[in-house]
Amino acid sequence: MKVLVPIKRVIDFNVKVRAKSDETGPDLTNVKMAINPFCEIAVEEAIRLKEAGTAQEVIAISIGTNACKEQLRTALALGADRAILVETEIEVEPLGVAKLLKAVVEREQPELIILGKQAIDDDSNQTGQMLASLLSYPQGTFASKIKIEKGKINVTREVDGGLQTVSLDLPAVVTTDLRLNEPRYASLPNIMKAKKKPFDTLTPEELNVDASPRIEILKVSPPPERPTGIIVNSVDELIEKLKNEAKVIS
Amino acid sequence: MSILVIAEHDNDELKGATLNTITAAKEIGPDIELLVVGFSCDAVVEKACLIPGISKVLVADKETYKNFLAENIGSLVAEIGSDHSHILASATSNGKNFMPRVAALLDVAQISEIISVLSEDTFERPIYAGNCIATVKSSDSIKVITVRATGFDDCESEGGSAPRENLDQDTNLGISAFVSEELAKSDRPELTSADVVISGGRGMQSGENFRLLEGIADKLGAAIGASRAAVDSGFVPNDMQVGQTGKIVAPNLYIAVGISGAIQHLAGMKDSKVIVAINKDADAPIFQVADYGLVADLFDALPELESKL
Ligand SMILES: Cc1cc2nc3c(=O)[nH]c(=O)nc-3n(C[C@H](O)[C@H](O)[C@H](O)COP(=O)(O)OP(=O)(O)OC[C@H]3O[C@@H](n4cnc5c(N)ncnc54)[C@H](O)[C@@H]3O)c2cc1C
Ligand SMILES: Nc1ncnc2c1ncn2[C@@H]1O[C@H](COP(=O)(O)O)[C@@H](O)[C@H]1O
Numbered sequence: 001m002k003v004l005v006p007i008k009r010v011i012d013f014n015v016k017v018r019a020k021s022d023e024t025g026p027d028l029t030n031v032k033m034a035i036n037p038f039c040e041i042a043v044e045e046a047i048r049l050k051e052a053g054t055a056q057e058v059i060a061i062s063i064g065t066n067a068c069k070e071q072l073r074t075a076l077a078l079g080a081d082r083a084i085l086v087e088t089e090i091e092v093e094p095l096g097v098a099k100l101l102k103a104v105v106e107r108e109q110p111e112l113i114i115l116g117k118q119a120i121d122d123d124s125n126q127t128g129q130m131l132a133s134l135l136s137y138p139q140g141t142f143a144s145k146i147k148i149e150k151g152k153i154n155v156t157r158e159v160d161g162g163l164q165t166v167s168l169d170l171p172a173v174v175t176t177d178l179r180l181n182e183p184r185y186a187s188l189p190n191i192m193k194a195k196k197k198p199f200d201t202l203t204p205e206e207l208n209v210d211a212s213p214r215i216e217i218l219k220v221s222p223p224p225e226r227p228t229g230i231i232v233n234s235v236d237e238l239i240e241k242l243k244n245e246a247k248v249i250s
Numbered sequence: 251m252s253i254l255v256i257a258e259h260d261n262d263e264l265k266g267a268t269l270n271t272i273t274a275a276k277e278i279g280p281d282i283e284l285l286v287v288g289f290s291c292d293a294v295v296e297k298a299c300l301i302p303g304i305s306k307v308l309v310a311d312k313e314t315y316k317n318f319l320a321e322n323i324g325s326l327v328a329e330i331g332s333d334h335s336h337i338l339a340s341a342t343s344n345g346k347n348f349m350p351r352v353a354a355l356l357d358v359a360q361i362s363e364i365i366s367v368l369s370e371d372t373f374e375r376p377i378y379a380g381n382c383i384a385t386v387k388s389s390d391s392i393k394v395i396t397v398r399a400t401g402f403d404d405c406e407s408e409g410g411s412a413p414r415e416n417l418d419q420d421t422n423l424g425i426s427a428f429v430s431e432e433l434a435k436s437d438r439p440e441l442t443s444a445d446v447v448i449s450g451g452r453g454m455q456s457g458e459n460f461r462l463l464e465g466i467a468d469k470l471g472a473a474i475g476a477s478r479a480a481v482d483s484g485f486v487p488n489d490m491q492v493g494q495t496g497k498i499v500a501p502n503l504y505i506a507v508g509i510s511g512a513i514q515h516l517a518g519m520k521d522s523k524v525i526v527a528i529n530k531d532a533d534a535p536i537f538q539v540a541d542y543g544l545v546a547d548l549f550d551a552l553p554e555l556e557s558k559l
Contacts, residue, residue: 016513017378026382094350095359118495122377124362129320129350138321138426141347144488154429158488159343160442160497161260165429166319178478178495179488214359218372218385226520229541231532235554238526238544246524246541248446248503249470249559 003046004110007039009071010121023219035071038116041176044183047079076194077186096211098130103207117175128175138168142177251335252281258340264297266443267340269404271397277367289316302410310417317428324351325421341396358390365401379494379517400500444473446503451477453508457485462552469559493518511536
């Protein structure tokens, strides 16, 4: 089978982002960028399917500016066979991303699309579900385990109360949770080899998709600050403060 | 036009998150309909009808909806919601699963995890793991919204008498099926609605050592949570994870034990009213958000705390 893996270029997860002082957006000057951690897990899962002989081809795709090539090259170095950049200067919202992905799915006809469950910048947690809906495909979101058998995929999902397993007809959409796998690192020889792998660039116009935003960001501000706390010297003092100062225990 | 709120429940019990979501709906507008979709869920419907300020309770009680498969629920909610101004659901794993399908079917954006309502089309939501708050304005004709429970108080749960209206819809796309579930059983309060939460991290060293938290949780009527490291190390199950990608909690008292305070953990608990941190490393970032920090070895501090409470 063919597997499509959409990956998003986002800030590195260790960066603590602050709002710009004029509140027009997050301050992203000189921050380190990376593949969204959940997308890394998606790439890893696709490569494992290939290594197991279940998948024949893994295609990585990203929607964004030319800079996304960096993350797509990483995906190629990790083991994806080819990459597609849908190049656009506008910040595409999840619905727009899903529409662009749908257009690519119609061209490429993958049987499985593995996305991250959420992008750690916008924290939307929407794109996979929207894509599945637009295609009328079933979805296995927040996956911690997948198993492909006889034209179906079983997905074990992390839900609020524990775990749920569903069986989906293929083609299907899966979104990854943290415990699905532990992604590998790209080796130097593979980074070199990745440079020779096929790389296509498309535009939203070529795909005939209107991906214009529906939501206007009026401002981006810092969260309310917490008052500075104190260090207590003993368990006795802690209990005393919780009882008499904070009044949260009796 | 009215606002449609989707009730969060497990066919037996109406979940508390529904009440927070109704509060958000009331801040948007006065005309609110509640949809209960599930199977054999009369007990839930009875409770739903008692919530004050609901104009009617729509009920889709069909076997198709028993396990809340997103494919089927998404289609139903899009159909019912298409003549409403807003569709709201709680940002639970269930709400997060089906709501984007609703938005896509209606060709509108989804606004995820709002924490406040500024007007009928303008909302606040956290981004970048809660390190920024975005004020967003939607230009769509129908606003599809998930609501973060910690952003809104519970509404009243009794005193109303909304009429029940049964729906005939039985939309089964037939492309997905439920196989099994393993749900954690616990006598403790639910993590996301508990007044007190005590969480353990990698510093706990083993699942066995979580017993040290249990004694304290018993005394405080607390729920027990965990960091991702504690879950990943197999100390405790995934449904206990607090954080950006786990559960968001905001209890009156949050006690973090052996947790360093990574950005992703803070994202899930820093709106708690009072935060206590117990950590042996005085430089651990968790102390930056703690109201009361205790620099101590947890293996000394926890037994002492339990005995003195
Ligand atoms: C995409 C992504 C999403 C994530 N989502 C989440 C999330 O939702 N929730 C989450 O929690 N994490 C999340 N993480 C992981 C997060 O980055 C941290 O790795 C994790 O929170 C660390 O857990 P910890 O504090 O228990 O472990 P550590 O960082 O290892 O800290 C252990 C702490 O215990 C203290 N300690 C050790 N022994 C003792 C002792 N005897 N007494 C007292 N103190 C002691 C140490 O001083 C240390 O501070 C996510 C990461 C990524 C990449
Ligand atoms: N611009 C993008 N390019 C490629 N994939 C994306 C993009 N935005 C979102 N995705 C995919 O959708 C997932 C969820 O993102 P979101 O819905 O924004 O939280 C990500 O982990 C990616 O797999």
